[in-house]
Amino acid sequence: MRYFGRRARLERLLLMVVALATLFIVLFPLIWMLLSSFKPNLELYLRPPRMLPQVATLEHYVELFRFTSFPRYFLNTFMVAIFACFLGVTISLLGVYSITRFKFVGAKTFTFTMLFIYMLPPILLAIPFFRIWFNLGMTNSLVSLTITYLTITLPFSLWILRPYIESIPRSLEESAMIDGCTRFKAFVAVILPQAVPGIMAAFVFTFVVVWNELLYALVLITDESKRTVSLGISSLILETSVYSWGLVNAAGVLATIPILVLFAFVGRAMVTGLGAGAVKG
Amino acid sequence: MRHGKWGRRMGVTPSASANTKNGGATTYRAPSWWDIHQDRVVGFLLFMPLVTLIIGLTVYPIFTVLRASLFQQGLYSQVTTFVGLRNFITVAQSEAFLRSVGNTLVFTFGGLAIQMVVGLLIALLVHSKFPLRAPVRGAMLFSYLVPYVVAALTWRFMMSDATGILNYLIRTSGLGIPASWFGSTDYAMLGVILVNSWKNFPFMVLVFLAQLQSIDPQLYEAGAVDGTTRWSAFRHITFPSLLPIILVVGMLRTIWNFNNFEVVFLLTQGGPLGRTETLPLLIYRFIFGEFSLGRGAALAVFVFLILVAMSLVYWRLYERAQGKFE
Numbered sequence: 001m002r003y004f005g006r007r008a009r010l011e012r013l014l015l016m017v018v019a020l021a022t023l024f025i026v027l028f029p030l031i032w033m034l035l036s037s038f039k040p041n042l043e044l045y046l047r048p049p050r051m052l053p054q055v056a057t058l059e060h061y062v063e064l065f066r067f068t069s070f071p072r073y074f075l076n077t078f079m080v081a082i083f084a085c086f087l088g089v090t091i092s093l094l095g096v097y098s099i100t101r102f103k104f105v106g107a108k109t110f111t112f113t114m115l116f117i118y119m120l121p122p123i124l125l126a127i128p129f130f131r132i133w134f135n136l137g138m139t140n141s142l143v144s145l146t147i148t149y150l151t152i153t154l155p156f157s158l159w160i161l162r163p164y165i166e167s168i169p170r171s172l173e174e175s176a177m178i179d180g181c182t183r184f185k186a187f188v189a190v191i192l193p194q195a196v197p198g199i200m201a202a203f204v205f206t207f208v209v210v211w212n213e214l215l216y217a218l219v220l221i222t223d224e225s226k227r228t229v230s231l232g233i234s235s236l237i238l239e240t241s242v243y244s245w246g247l248v249n250a251a252g253v254l255a256t257i258p259i260l261v262l263f264a265f266v267g268r269a270m271v272t273g274l275g276a277g278a279v280k281g
Numbered sequence: 282m283r284h285g286k287w288g289r290r291m292g293v294t295p296s297a298s299a300n301t302k303n304g305g306a307t308t309y310r311a312p313s314w315w316d317i318h319q320d321r322v323v324g325f326l327l328f329m330p331l332v333t334l335i336i337g338l339t340v341y342p343i344f345t346v347l348r349a350s351l352f353q354q355g356l357y358s359q360v361t362t363f364v365g366l367r368n369f370i371t372v373a374q375s376e377a378f379l380r381s382v383g384n385t386l387v388f389t390f391g392g393l394a395i396q397m398v399v400g401l402l403i404a405l406l407v408h409s410k411f412p413l414r415a416p417v418r419g420a421m422l423f424s425y426l427v428p429y430v431v432a433a434l435t436w437r438f439m440m441s442d443a444t445g446i447l448n449y450l451i452r453t454s455g456l457g458i459p460a461s462w463f464g465s466t467d468y469a470m471l472g473v474i475l476v477n478s479w480k481n482f483p484f485m486v487l488v489f490l491a492q493l494q495s496i497d498p499q500l501y502e503a504g505a506v507d508g509t510t511r512w513s514a515f516r517h518i519t520f521p522s523l524l525p526i527i528l529v530v531g532m533l534r535t536i537w538n539f540n541n542f543e544v545v546f547l548l549t550q551g552g553p554l555g556r557t558e559t560l561p562l563l564i565y566r567f568i569f570g571e572f573s574l575g576r577g578a579a580l581a582v583f584v585f586l587i588l589v590a591m592s593l594v595y596w597r598l599y600e601r602a603q604g605k606f607e
Contacts, residue, residue, distance in 0.1 A: 015411050022403055023417055026424045026483065029435040032446065036438065048453075049446045095331030102324035110332070115599075116592045117339050119533075121540035123561040124581050124588075127349070127568055128342035134357070151338045154331065183323045212428035214543050219569065233430040234547060237437055245444050252431045259426050267419060270426075271487065 030256070037061070037249035044245055060250035070251055072225060073232040076142055080228065081210040083146045088153025089161075089202045096161045097191060101170070118155040125151055126219045133220060140223040148216050152209055157202035164198025165191070204266050208259055229255045343585070349578035356572040368579035372567075378580070380555055381563040387470060388477070388545070388559050389538040395478040396534055397527070400485025405519075407486070408493045418490070425483035432480045433547030437463070440472070463549050469557045477544045481537070485530060492526045493519070525602035532595040536588065560584050 036044060037060055039053040064070050099107055129148050130139065138144040168191060176186040214230040221227055227235070233255060236248050263270055315322075350368055352361040372378050407418050424432065439447040440461055451460045459465035462472035500518045509517070542561040545551060551558030551566065558566070560580065568577030 012411060015406060015409060018406055019403075019411065019417055022406075023420055025479070026421055029432075029439060029479075030423060030427065032439060033431070033435040044444050047449065049449055091330045091334060094327040098324045098328035102321060102328075104325075104328065112596060113335070113340075115596065116589075117335070119536050119540070119588065119592050119595070120339070120343075121542070121561055121584060121588065123540075123542055123564050124346065124585055125339065125342055127564070127574070127577060127581060128345040130356075130568075131345065131349075131574070132342065147338070150334060154334060154338070158331075183320055187327075208426065212430075214429060214547075230428055230430045233428075233434060237430070237434050237547065238550070242437075242441070245438055245441070248434055249438065252434045256427050256431050259428075260423075263419075263422075263426060271422075 033249045033252050037246060037253050039246065041244065041246055060244070060246035061254075063244075063247055064250050064254070068232075068247070068251075069224060069227070070229070070232055070254070073227050073229045074254070076226060077211060077228040077230070080142055080146050080149065081207050084149035084153050084210050085157075085203050085206045087146075088150050088206055089157045089199060091150075092154055092157035092161055092202070093165075093195065093199065096158055096165050097187060100162070100166050101173075114155045114158050117151065118159060122215045126215055129216065130219050139220050140226055141220075142226055145217060145220055145226075145228075148220065149210050149213065152213065153206040156206050156209060160202040160205060161195070161198050164195050164201075168194045200266060201270070204262055204270050208262065208270065211255075211258060346578050346581050346585070349574050350582045352575055354574045356568060356574050364575065368575040369583075372576050372579050372583070377555060377558065377563055377566075381558045381560050384470070384555075384557060385539060385559040388474060388541075388557070389535055391470075391474045392477045392481070392538045393531065393534050395474065396482045396485050397531060399478065400482045401489055401523075401527070403482070404486045404489035404493060405515075408490060421486060422483045424480050425487075427480075429480070429543035429547060432476060433544070436472075436476050436479075437548065464553055466553050466556050469549050469553060473545050473548050473557050476548060477538065477541065480544070481534070485534070488526060488530050489523065492523055496522045525598070528598045529595070529602045532591065532598055536591050536595065539587075539591070 035051065035053060038056040038058070040055055040057045040059065043050070043053060043055070098104075099110070104110070125148075133139045133141070133144045133148075136144075172194070173181075173183075173186040173190045176190045177183065181189065212230065213228075214234060217228045217231040218234065221231060229251075233248065233251050236242065236251065242248060351363060351365060353364045353368070354361045403421070407414065407421070411417075439445045440463060442448060442461055445461075448460045451458060459468055462468040465472075496519065501514060504514050504518060540561060541559070542565065545557050545559055545562055546565070549557045551562040561584070564577050564580050564584065567573050567580060
């Protein structure tokens with residue numbers, strides 16, 4: 001492919017323009033949310049609307065922290081996500097290791113089942129989970145929400161971890177075992193350090209999925225103090241007339257920050273997770 | 282191999298491993314059941330928690346849905362009456378059912394078409410070299426990463442009557458279309474499809490880009506020597522290399538659009554007048570709006586069966602795509 005001279009330069013320019021236009025469409029709604037969260041209430045109703053706040057204010061953030069339960073929601077979501085991801089990744093890791101190293105009857109069926117679970121509509125599982133926790137008197141509990149989230153974190157981490165574990169050569173742990181390690185010791189000393197990138201990817205990715213989750217929380221949690229961030233925001237925006245868009249925007253910005261921070265630091269791990277199950281790892 | 286407390290039994294046959302603990306003197310013992318199976322037992326134990334949880338957390342719940350579809354039962358009630366397939370008949374005969382099947386098809390395939398085409402074009406575009414390519418690619422993922430509530434929040438805000446910037450732009454543009462799409466019977470479906478596509482097309486870009494990068498550049502070089510045009514390079518090299526992944530991701534997105542609850546729920550809640558009510562929304566309404574566990578479960582079983590079929594197709598495509606690249 002040879003492009004020289006003016007035509008090539010023009011082409012590159014066009015390319016840039018289209019790329020920037022796409023970027024604009026992707027980012028504008030989020031930037032608009034960010035800018036609006038700093039505008040005082042009066043400015044939000046300004047006609048015609050202005051891009052930048054004329055008087056930037058933190059009043060919506062202050063209100064969010066002082067007069068709403070959002071700090072609580074953040075804490076709830078954080079705790080639930082950490083536990084659900086830690087348990088999910090740990091249990092999956094052991095299972096994946098075992099399934100790649102030993103031959104089990106029905107291992108293929110099991111892998112297919114896991115893929116299938118990863119594709120189930122959440123509403124399908126939300127129904128029985130509501131009934132199960134209701135019968136046990138455990139709706140409105142962050143513990144039951146955490147356990148419910150394992151249905152997300154287990155299959156996701158399995159799909160992310162599998163290619164990593166499969167790629168670790170068996171000879172590594174076999175030689176460790178010949179040197180006198182037990183299977184378990186070999187796993188801890190040889191496999192675990194090798195699998196760190198996969199574990200990171202699984203952890204980060206499932207954390208984001210749980211952080212973003214809405215439906216299970218919507219179905220299981222009615223108690224105000226047990227809400228997650230997603231549930232808190234959804235209950236604000238689903239009211240017929242939103243009481244303060246400034247407040248809602250501020251909440252949206254804060255809900256997005258943890259994810260962007262993760263993306264900034266471990267973007268590669270996240271991208272791995274995004275493609276898992278769709279592309280060969 | 283270590284024997285531990287299970288390896289005490291001494292026997293007649295020489296054991297495979299000489300016990301070196303007592304100064305290298307050879308002792309004889311029969312390999313115990315544990316010696317032979319220890320490794321497999323450990324492997325099995327490592328596997329158990331995962332299997333147990335999967336059965337407890339998905340297989341069992343799905344089974345309870347299947348059972349609930351055959352009974353008449355209130356959401357909060359413990360009283361159940363066996364009604365056979367009557368729930369299925371009631372659901373199939375309801376007006377909302379056919380409408381939501383139609384809505385689901387439009388929402389699923391409308392979104393799929395947009396996400397596919399845009400995703401592919403953008404992937405081809407950002408695959409070529411231009412200044413600031415890496416940050417542009419990264420930032421393009423943002424809408425995919427944010428929570429659905431944030432996506433819904435900002436679009437509702439931009440479309441809202443008193444404060445919305447898009448609302449204002451549409452109103453002043455003189456196009457004669459409704460300024461608040463999510464409340465309009467004609468535009469609500471288009472609105473939810475567009476927001477869903479905005480949110481999810483970066484996933485397509487990501488996957489296609491990964492695949493584009495794995496195409497052997499020598500193929501293009503060989504093509505250039507033969508003097509191929511760019512279009513024929515796309516048709517004969519790029520597209521065939523992408524096709525398996527296009528099918529896999531297309532199926533995956535079909536399933537995910539089909540399953541999607543959040544976009545519609547947060548933007549329109551299925552309204553106005555049920556114009557955007559998709560199957561997951563209808564299940565939600567049957568159960569948590571009308572408290573009819575039986576009807577909701579019956580519809581869920583219907584959705585489940587469709588999903589089983591789609592997953593089997595996906596699995597075939599996935600395996601085939603893998604085979605092609607290995």
